[in-house]
Amino acid sequence: DQQVKQNSPSLSVQEGRISILNCDYTNSMFDYFLWYKKYPAEGPTFLISISSIKDKNEDGRFTVFLNKSAKHLSLHIVPSQPGDSAVYFCAAQRRGIGPYKLSFGAGTTVTVRA
């Protein structure tokens, strides 16, 4: 399943600077996009989401941007903090009635340097 791609396996950023994580998708039926954060030995934790009718959603230090024409979304974390060091997964969903599966990207490991 290559419908959701995160092409950067890792990202290292200085504390206080911006982290930018990218994600591309191929399925034009996706209409809802989510970012999850995952620490070792834990399940994915929801971070932020965006509907396809919007191009930006902001929640505190986290902002997700969606470019539907390019089938691309990005997550900005400003400022980056040491506790942000984790694996970040982009996920996409086709919503409607009933349960709909999440299609995940491969993840980007973020390391925030002090």
Next chain:
Amino acid sequence: EPEVTQTPSHQVTQMGQEVILRCVPISNHLYFYWYRQILGQKVEFLVSFYNNEISEKSEIFDDQFSVERPDGSNFTLKIRSTKLEDSAMYFCASENLQWRDTQYFGPGTRLTVL
């Protein structure tokens, strides 16, 4: 804050044995999911479940797999005859029927097949 719980945290089994992975979803959620993550690979959808029926299943979810909601709180994944390639982290997730904000994941069960 309500959480999805999973037991056991780690299960070691011999190839060919049956295993049952258990999940307790968040109490007012009615959509349930199983995902798995083989080491170094993506999180992959296995199955979704609603109203005591499978809503969707992936190609991975073959006849060796089954799911059940035996009572009002538990949601189980059974693998009848485990294979070496079933070794993975298995995540249960649940979702609110009304507030479709996100799927909430449990901490996972690490299954090791020897």
